[in-house]
Amino acid sequence: MRGVFKDEYNMADTAGVTQQLTDFVAGTRYSNLTAQVIDYTKLIILDTLICGIAAGGQKRTQMMNAVVRRQGGVAEASVFGLPGKYPAGMAAMANAECMNCLDADDTFFTQSHFAAFNVASALAEGQRDNASGEDIILAVAVGFDINARLNLASQMFYAMDDGSVQWSSRAGMGFAAFGAASSAAVVRDLDPEQCSNMFGLLNWMAPTANVTTVSQRRNNPSLKYGDYPGATRSAFMALDLAEEGYIAEHSCLDGEGFLHAQGSLAVDNDLLVEALQEKWWILETSVKYYPSCRYTHGPIDMLRQLMATENIGADDIDEIVVRMNPMGYALSFFRDPAKSIPPDHRAPLDGAFNIPYVMALAALEYTPGPQWYSDETLADPKVWELAARISTAEDISARDEVKQALSQKIRRFRKSPASMTVRAGGQEFLCESEYANGDPWTEETHASWDSVTAKFHNFCSQLLSADEIDDIVRQVRNLERVNNIADSPFLQFS
Secondary structure, three states: OOOOOOOOOOOOOOOOHHHHHHHHHHHOOHHHOOHHHHHHHHHHHHHHHHHHHHOOOOHHHHHHHHHHHHHOOOOOEEEOOEEEEEOHHHHHHHHHHHHHOOOOOOEEOOOEOOHHHHHHHHHHHHHHHOOOHHHHHHHHHHHHHHHHHHHHHEOOOEEEEOOEEEEOOEEOOOOHHHHHHHHHHHHHOOOHHHHHHHHHHHHHHOOOOEEOOOOOOOOOOOOOOOOHHHHHHHHHHHHHHHHOOOOOOOOOOOOOOHHHHOOOOOEOHHHHHOOOOOOOHHHHEEOOOOOOOHHHHHHHHHHHHHHHHHOOOHHHEEEEEEEEOHHHHOOHHHHOOOOOOOOOOOHHHHHOOOHHHHHHHHHOOOOOOHHHHOHHHHOOHHHHHHHOOEEEEEOHHHHHHHHHHHHOOOOOOOOOOEEEEEEEOOEEEEEEEOOOOOOOOOOOOOOOHHHHHHHHHHHHOOOOOHHHHHHHHHHHHOHHHOOOHHHOHHHOOO
16 A cells, blocks of 8 residues: 655656656655546556456466466465466466457557556555555556656667668567556555665566567467566566565666667667656557557548448448558568468467458457457358458558658657558448547547447457446446455456
8 A cells, every 4th residue: 555655756856767767656646646647547447457358268368377377376366267366476467468368458659558567467466455446546557657658768669771661670578567567566655765676676587678570470479579477477576576675776777778678779768757747658548449459440440430431331342452551561460461360379469460350350240359359250251251352552651651750759659540442332432540549649539438338348248247347337437436456346357
């Protein structure tokens, strides 16, 4: 539970960036959060829970849960798809992996997923420590901010080369261990010295950058592109050791530090600490209404709207050509989509990047959710017959936008541009959009409690009754009124 330490929190201007960030973790209070941040953080918590509940029965979740059962330990926190409770660190590890399993969790600037780390860590530690709802909200907001700042400050993942986008052959999500640990540390109320040691320990323990073939892959490995269990497990190990008095260096994010080891060519220290407690980056993460890569959402939205407006049926569609943002088209998944998806535990990972497949599902009115990757759906000939009429191409006109984004301070996009040509019923339609539903930058696309509740019903109606779903929504919407999160019925995941 959060104590009264350092309520008058002020950072020293002379402190290094590592100390400024650890002071932020140790010194930020619920009273520092605005009403807007509180409300959107609760919405992201709900959205991330939906992703975990929906994936509780997935094959990959069952594999992870077998590991959790085998390792066992003290009963502290709930795990999606498992009865009983398990050690908080193990629960956070399994739940972070599960919440990302369907690729339906929030996306930060069309690039990375953070909230699963923070929600999993905050809730697991909250159950162990009998934390309040306010503690959980604060923990998620602070931990997300740490992950977002580390991500934004890094120049990694992609670059322009001879006018085209090139994805890095070396990248890592080990930085997310810092945000995961920060969320748990907020709940446990570590002091500044302990937080500094925790960060220093993570400098050794967090997963390192990996050599990746993401731009040429034909199939995803089981961990996709990020070691969610490894990052979360190391977060709890560093947390426990720091609380027990382990001492580490306190400058791992200063100078040529941890982020360079993660594959970053350069680090913007200003972005690491700029406007701490004033600029909350969680407000700029997007909600996803489909279990698929963010680059597929604009085309799916446009196709569904066109079919409704023009009264087009799936059988009427002769051809669809999706012109993709160069960043997306640089991935082999999108340049040359697979003609089938093996029905193993990686199906949601491979299907999430297969535009013809997911657009065919949308056109055939398959309800978004885990059912998109059931064995029956993966083998449905109607889906693949329609998918064969859908192809991709690069939106070359968008290259200048990519160059412009890469030249700006945050090197990220606040748009999800997409365009496509649909030929149906003897007519040709040109569709274009700048934002996808769930993007936080326009009033029209901004996620709401109603839209996320609708997602909950879509994803989980085969698992929970309508009344159970609506009751969980009410509980999370009133999370700040909860005195002990361990008593909350919505944490009974099994």
